[in-house]
Amino acid sequence: MLALASTPHAWADPITVTDIAGRNVTVDAPVERIILGEGRQIYLLGALEPEAPFAHVVGWRHDFSEADPDNYAAYAAKFPEMTRIPTFGGFKDGTFDVEQAASLKPDVVLMNLEAKAATEDAAYDTKLAELGIPILYIDFREKPLEHTIPSMRLIGRLLGDEKRAEAFIDFAEAQLARVTDRIAAAKPERPRVFIDRAGGYSDDCCMSFGPGNFGEYVELAGGDNIADGIIPQTFGTLNPEQIIAANPDQVVVTGGNWGAYVPGGNWVGVGPGADMGEARTKLENLTRRTAMTGIAAVENGEVHAIWHQFYNSPYYFVAVQRLAKWFHPDLFQDLDPEATLRELHERFLPVDYMPGYWVSLHDD
Template structure:
């Protein structure tokens, strides 16, 4: 009887192993650039081309967001220390995940990638030019490692839903991706439906400063895409669109003075590991908003802003920088709309929206601290 039980267990184990093998299918994935890539799905071992890609991985693998991650860039901790620590509280093993250099700066190590035996490498679209220049795609193909591009930064309003679908297909979590995309559209519509119903809306002139205080330079901003597009969707006029032809660029201080923005929004995060003690505004998970407010006010003492309408009326705000590189942009759009048109959106609560996102889709608890205003 005992032997029969063991044989049955061994047979069951064999059947499970066989079923697992059968379940892995060769799938042709069309990535965000239109490339056709053959991948064995669902993938079990993933290299994330950026640590902050955990923002989408956690939406799909909420129970175990690091379960598939065998390697990543080390930028999550550096670019969003508060967010990293929120995950580390629950998943201390994230400190042990192997890190590697970037394709964009030419420090990516193919041999290291091979040693991690990934089923796929997921890369952000902006790495594409550097990849092609260095011949990384061909080198990875030669060792049987597929690379798939997604985009939450270059054209996020256009590519976020499609990118989530691609990752859902890779992870075998297409239903979960669809559920998230539905939530995304519903939350975005809470702003865009209202704005669309007011065609004669008076739009404030808004200057978005990218990473204000990160360096002494003034002033990085956004063209027609990313936060620039979010400003337009939220019912504002993006000042920098006339001066920056692409997604990212710089507007000189004299131009900001001449344009005289009605509102200024600075992006920030906890960048203590990048610029210790810097002037950046440390908004993010559980941030001290009193400290953030003081630092924001200090940034407005620079010549580009001192006499502007925005500083005189107190319409100066800071928002979490990582909305620009995650599938959570609808939260930013809601908060921008609330700043630009408080009467139209008095019943909209972006904190509640972000809390619901955490409750439904993320493994970490929501800690407010992602937005602040000087007044």
């Protein structure tokens, strides 16, 4: 039964919460009806309510099916009702429909922090406020290490799932510490690392990360991000000459199944259930680009691909573990990132684990 047929709990009481934008917002909680400003916010809801992750979702942005079709298919197979939930355009591209949203009578709209400026420019916040519909900003992309945990706590409080949120947070922090504590104690020599953001998605080269997101994952995993100091913000671009001059010891391409965006593209299709043979072939093809000419990582086979959505989900600690094992295999011989990802699914997530989230040009 779809959540849009539900009615508010009689025991809902007003609470005031502080969202990731620092705004104090009053909502009636536990909330019953939520609009997701990004479909991939289901990564967070799913970890809090794995038995019924869509029970409170009355509308959502359509990006999940396009950006992560493999997980979308897994969720849809288990929760077919999700395919009947109304979808929206985005706040950033100006295609969000306020009237449609109001017709669904949501208790709250969850928005990603990165859409805040566009939301205010288009006066969506004012229009929704006039209808008595509050917006709450969360973030697990702009500053995932800083904002994912408070975002989980915020949603846990909205849904009355505080204990579940704290259990997830305890797991995430413990798994991250398995890397950061050892790096801090051993102080290993840091390899130079180039993160090739969505390599092969377009013919342009090369998108990367500055000091945030995957750039920060690199530092936590004991690497030296070559884009740090060149790209000032979280996202940006390096030209081939800068990459060749930096001569990275390690190259990590972020990839996914982007057939909805770039059919037949050169992107590396890692993700749940991915074809590892095809992914490895496409990864090898990317080493023939001008930016990879003569660099140490290619010469030594230290070229890898990892699931792009680790940059945009509360599973960042798995990516840090996988990077650490690539960068420092001797130091992390006993670390098994795949076992961590499997445990994450078994303990917290609504769908079964399927391998395929990373691939490398060497066996490890």
